[in-house]
Each structure stands twice: as structure tokens, then as C-alpha cells.
Amino acid sequence: MTADLDIISLAKLNAQEQRKLQEAWVHIYRLCGIDDKASDADKKSTVPDLTAKLRGHLSEQTKSPEAFRERLWASILADHPDATILRFLRARKWDVEQAMIMLVSALGWRGEHHIDDAVIYKGESVAHMPSGKTRSADEEAFLAQYRSGKSYVRGTDKEGRPVYVIRVRLHDPRLQTPEAMEAYVLHNIESIKTMLTFPNDKACLLFDMTGFGLKNMDFHVVKFLVQVFEARYPETLGVVLIHKAPFVFWGIWSIIKGWLDPVIASKINFTSSTSHLLNFIEKSQLQRSYGGEDDWEYKYIEPLPEENSRMQDVEKRTKIQEERNDLARQFDTHTLAWVAAAAAASSGDKTEAKAVKEQADKRLELAQQLRANYWKLDPYIRARTYYHRAGVVGSGGEVDFRAARA
Incomplete structure (x- = not known):
């Protein structure tokens, strides 16, 4: 992602689609327990309050605002946060309410299927079980x-x-x-x-x-x-x-x-x-x-015994996660300011147009920092995969789809 990709060019959104994205973030923050009634974004917003309705679609694991927010950020990974939300908006043809129901349900499903704490965390590491345990x-x-x-x-x-x-x-x-x-x-x-x-x-x-x-x-x-x-x-x-x-x-x-x-x-x-x-x-x-020109053939590369040793370093993982949490909180703050400035600008406040751009730029900067942070965190929360061992995915998130490491 490069610095010239602001939120609108990133997603190629028109004005109406941008408003839909901003509405979605308002709903998300309400579910995260942010006191939107006291925020500038809510004072200037005409977004209907769907919190009670959306809470009806939460799973037991995401009932609390803290749990919902944690699950949301865990699902974002290295994505620009907007990219994650836009997938659901596009899937529901920009119907914000239906997109939010879909998002809330998907986050609950991730918990029920243990995506973060089993599918990602354990993965292929089961090739090397702790002493005394069998697969x-x-x-x-x-x-x-x-x-x-x-x-x-x-x-x-x-x-x-x-x-x-x-x-x-x-x-x-x-x-x-x-x-x-x-x-x-x-x-x-x-x-x-x-x-x-x-x-x-x-x-x-x-x-x-x-x-x-x-x-x-x-x-x-x-x-x-x-x-x-x-x-x-x-x-x-x-x-x-x-x-x-x-x-x-x-x-x-x-x-x-x-x-x-x-x-x-x-x-x-x-x-x-x-x-x-x-x-x-x-x-x-x-x-x-x-019939192509690539003579590569798949050969599985077995997991190495110590390749996931960093996952045991709780202190380091906690430090990186705290950095991520701080960046996410900053992203929240600037997203609310972006929503508020856009609402004011749309009502004819010309002085707010500059603020919209400033907040969009700040959000992009934070999204880039969140991406960099994720790749520092990744080896502490995700067991190494075949694609790491084959050199397809690098330590900083760089990808080589033609890597042929044996």
C-alpha cells in the first residue's frame, strides 16, 4: 500500500458509497461500546441506531463490547480496516443494515469455529506434538x-x-x-x-x-x-x-x-x-x-520442530499486541473525526472539507502502521504454514507466488 492511496482511491468509492462506509463504522463503534451519544460523530450523524437489533445477531462469545471489538480486530489481520468492512457492504449491495448483520454473524461464526485460537494458532504445528501428547x-x-x-x-x-x-x-x-x-x-x-x-x-x-x-x-x-x-x-x-x-x-x-x-x-x-x-x-x-511454462510441482515441506518457538514468548507477544491495540484506538479516534467532518461538510460547512482529507490521510497512515505491526505479531499468533516454509510469504508480508523453495 502506498501513501497516495487515500480511502477513496483505495476503494474507488463514490460519495454515496463513502457515506455507507462511514455509517457502517458508526454501527461498529456503537457495538464496541463507544459512547457515541457524547461524540462529535453522533451529534452530527443521522445514522439510525441499530445497536439493539444487531446485538440480537451476536454470538455468546461476542456479546460484550470488548469481546466484539477484539474479534473484529483479530479478523482484520493485515488488511486496511476499511477493506474488511467493504467486503460485507459490497456483498449486500451497499445495504448497511444487512451488511452489518452479515459482519456480526461472521464474527460470531469465527469464534464458534475457533478460527483464531485453533485453526490459525495450531495449524500445521500439530506435526510436532508436546512431549507425552499424540495427534x-x-x-x-x-x-x-x-x-x-x-x-x-x-x-x-x-x-x-x-x-x-x-x-x-x-x-x-x-x-x-x-x-x-x-x-x-x-x-x-x-x-x-x-x-x-x-x-x-x-x-x-x-x-x-x-x-x-x-x-x-x-x-x-x-x-x-x-x-x-x-x-x-x-x-x-x-x-x-x-x-x-x-x-x-x-x-x-x-x-x-x-x-x-x-x-x-x-x-x-x-x-x-x-x-x-x-x-x-x-x-x-x-x-x-x-499446458503452461511453469515446470514447478507441489511437494509438501514438513514443519520444523522449532519453527513456532516465538509463540511461547508471551511477553514479546503481549508487547506487540499492546502496540496494535494502541494503533487501533488511534484509528478509532480518527475514524470518528472523519465521520464527523464528512457529516459537517455534507451539510454545507465548507471549512470541514479540509478536515475530511486530513482525517482520511491520518487513517491511511495508521492503516499502514497497523499492517506493519500485524506482520510483527503474526509469528506469535499463527503457526508457520507451508507457504512460509516455501518462501511464498515473507516475514514482512511480502508475497512471491512463484517461490519454489524445496
Whole structure:
């Protein structure tokens, strides 16, 4: 992210969309327990109070304002905070109330599925259990899926989005429980999220259907994927390529397409040859097995015994987290000032136009600092992944989708 990307150019928002974003932040701060009745933002705001209604969609884990705020910032990771909120606004066609209901529900779902304290925190570290402990059957299955090479990120499409390849023939639903499969799916999505930055903040999914048979069909995981991309990770899919689907798949497709939200359905394309794939992915970015020029092949890199040692340094983690909390509080302050200045400017106060720009610039500066802080915090809260070991994701968040470390 560069310094010339203010909030409007970052998201390419028009005036109405900017107001919707500001309304969303007002609702969020009310849920965070900020005394908005005493704030300049609320005095000048015409945003209806939906707090009671939105609280009805909170999970038990996010009932308190403190817990809600903590869960929100945990989900933002290295994103510009606005980018996270805008995903939900766009998914609900800028209906602020519906977008906030969707966001609140998604944050509760993250808690119920232990995204932060298990999926991200443990991840592939289960390869090295503490002395005296053994892996569960689901943890064994989780690792087995990574070792199988059934899915991985390699290269980018023509829009600069990472290509996530799923080799469906390598999936056998009998080899793991639905819970183990869900954990694997969520861990992959959360890993891919760390690779997404504006403007390439969506992914290209390539389902390789070569050799697909009925034994590979898993209706549970397909339905799960549809649900999480629609409701939990909105606006994360850029395009979906279903490559070389055999005749047996078309009867199954008639069932699957009935589950799809129209927005997701519009992103799906069927390809049957290299020339079709080249409409979406440059030849240099496409693996040789698909007719491209990249001769790389997936090989799982096993976790190292001490690669997560920093996760035990509670003192260092706490210090970095406190720095992040302070930056987040500053971001809150300047966001409220930005909302208030925009409200005053829209009512004809010309002196406030300068203040809007000043607050937007300050928010951008803080968003950049929050991103830098996140990458300092990451090794203390996230077990290292295959993508760290392969050199795809660097220590500062830099990404090389063509890294080929063995």
C-alpha cells in the first residue's frame, strides 16, 4: 500500500458509497461500546441506531463490547480496516443494515469455529506434538491432506490474483471426517487471506477435474465451501475455473448450481483446454501439467520442530499486541473525526472539507502502521504454514507466488 492511496482511491468509492462506509463504522463503534451519544460523530450523524437489533445477531462469545471489538480486530489481520468492512457492504449491495448483520454473524461464526485460537494458532504445528501428547485422528487427517497435494497456491491469474489449485481426483471423503476437512478448508482460506492485498484482494480457484470419479464427490465439502465464501468470507472469490469436468460431473452440477448465490454463480467458468485456461492465466504463470511454462510441482515441506518457538514468548507477544491495540484506538479516534467532518461538510460547512482529507490521510497512515505491526505479531499468533516454509510469504508480508523453495 502506498501513501497516495487515500480511502477513496483505495476503494474507488463514490460519495454515496463513502457515506455507507462511514455509517457502517458508526454501527461498529456503537457495538464496541463507544459512547457515541457524547461524540462529535453522533451529534452530527443521522445514522439510525441499530445497536439493539444487531446485538440480537451476536454470538455468546461476542456479546460484550470488548469481546466484539477484539474479534473484529483479530479478523482484520493485515488488511486496511476499511477493506474488511467493504467486503460485507459490497456483498449486500451497499445495504448497511444487512451488511452489518452479515459482519456480526461472521464474527460470531469465527469464534464458534475457533478460527483464531485453533485453526490459525495450531495449524500445521500439530506435526510436532508436546512431549507425552499424540495427534488425534482429525489432526493426522489434516496433515495428510497437506501432504497429498490436493490443493495449493501457485502463480497468479491475469488480474494478479493468486491461483489456488484444487486437484479433485486426490480427494477421498472416506479418508477424513467432515470436521477434519472443514479444518483443512478453513486453514487454507486463512492462509490465502494473508496473501491478498489491495488491489489483488481476491483469489482465482482452479478446480482440476482431471480423473474425477464419483468416489471423489463430497457434497458436504462443496456445500461448506459455498456457505463460507458466500457468508463468512464475502468478496474473496475473484473467479472460479472448473477445468476438464468429465461427463459424470454434469449430473452432479445440476444439484450444486442450485446451492449457489447468483453472485458466486456468475464467477464460475468451465474450461476444457489449455487455450481456455490461457484466457484467464498467462502461460508463464500456468503449470506445465496444464499446458503452461511453469515446470514447478507441489511437494509438501514438513514443519520444523522449532519453527513456532516465538509463540511461547508471551511477553514479546503481549508487547506487540499492546502496540496494535494502541494503533487501533488511534484509528478509532480518527475514524470518528472523519465521520464527523464528512457529516459537517455534507451539510454545507465548507471549512470541514479540509478536515475530511486530513482525517482520511491520518487513517491511511495508521492503516499502514497497523499492517506493519500485524506482520510483527503474526509469528506469535499463527503457526508457520507451508507457504512460509516455501518462501511464498515473507516475514514482512511480502508475497512471491512463484517461490519454489524445496
